[in-house]
Amino acid sequence: MMDAISNTEKQARFRKKEVLKRRADQIFRELILGPGDWKLKIPDEIRASLDKAVELPSGWTDEDYERAEQKLEQLYRERSLAGYDNPSLLTNDVHEGRGGRTEFMTTPDPTKFVRDIKIAIEDTRTLAAHLISALKLSGCNDADRAAALMEAVRFIGRSIASGNKIPKSKATTMCLASIGPQYPRPDWFAEELTSTLAWNIGKDLAHDIGQRLCEFNNEV
Structure with missing residues (x-):
């Protein structure tokens, strides 16, 4: 638990939270009013993501505050670069x-x-x-939501793998990656999965994963 803090400290913490909220408002305006197709912009969803990013726990610390700042900037980069400008x-x-x-x-x-x-x-x-x-x-936490969503992804993956013609996209590739080795993969799967992962996670982490896959293959 935090020790009792003075009114001056309370005011300083309040001002810091207001700075965070103003940055969230600024990002919201830039994303909604900036260049890009309006149809690709979902204001309620963007606002909800930003509001969640700036939520601070009771008795928040400097580390909590810094994580919130990082979340805001990550959302901004993701939305502005991947979602709307491109x-x-x-x-x-x-x-x-x-x-x-x-x-x-x-x-x-x-x-x-x-x-x-x-x-x-x-x-x-x-x-x-x-x-x-x-x-x-749903009322589920994020881990449970992820589990539910992955069950849906596996459902789609099995359906795709069982079809006569397997459509090629980053989305279908990730669905196929979620199911077991008993299912066939098309010839393009390995290259598409590699490029999709490398694009999403960055060069350094992709290299690390590649090394670990090689080590895994040597163990089995």
């Missing part, structure tokens, strides 16, 4: 999963292909919003 990750996955540029260049009806893609993106975005809402309303 094409949506969800849009990319839908497009790639339906054949991407190759399918577009070979389809006899490009107009219909583009129209179908747009509809699929909107339907997929709606489904994602429903899933996120269900997770928020």
Whole structure:
């Protein structure tokens, strides 16, 4: 428990929390009003993520405060670089999963292909919003939510692996990575998984994982 603190210290802590909240408000405005497709921006979801990032526990310490600052900046970088200034990750996955540029260049009806893609993106975005809402309303903690979501990912992975044609995207790759070795993988799987992991986790951690995989293979 924290020792009793003076009014001066209470005021200083209050001002620090206000600085954190103002930074969250600034990030929210930049993300919502900044460049990018408005349809890719979900204000309620962004606001909820920022509010959660700046939550400080009772009797918070400097370390708690620094973690909150880091969370804010991580959210900002993720949203501004991956979500809005660049094409949506969800849009990319839908497009790639339906054949991407190759399918577009070979389809006899490009107009219909583009129209179908747009509809699929909107339907997929709606489904994602429903899933996120269900997770928020579940009352489960983050670890339990992760367990539930991974069960859904495994369900999709088994369905993909059992299909006649396996669609190629980063999303389908991660679903296939979640199921056991008894399921077949397409020829492109290893390269796609490697590039997806390397892009998401960075060069140094990807190198560390590669080394550990080699060690694991030597042990089995």
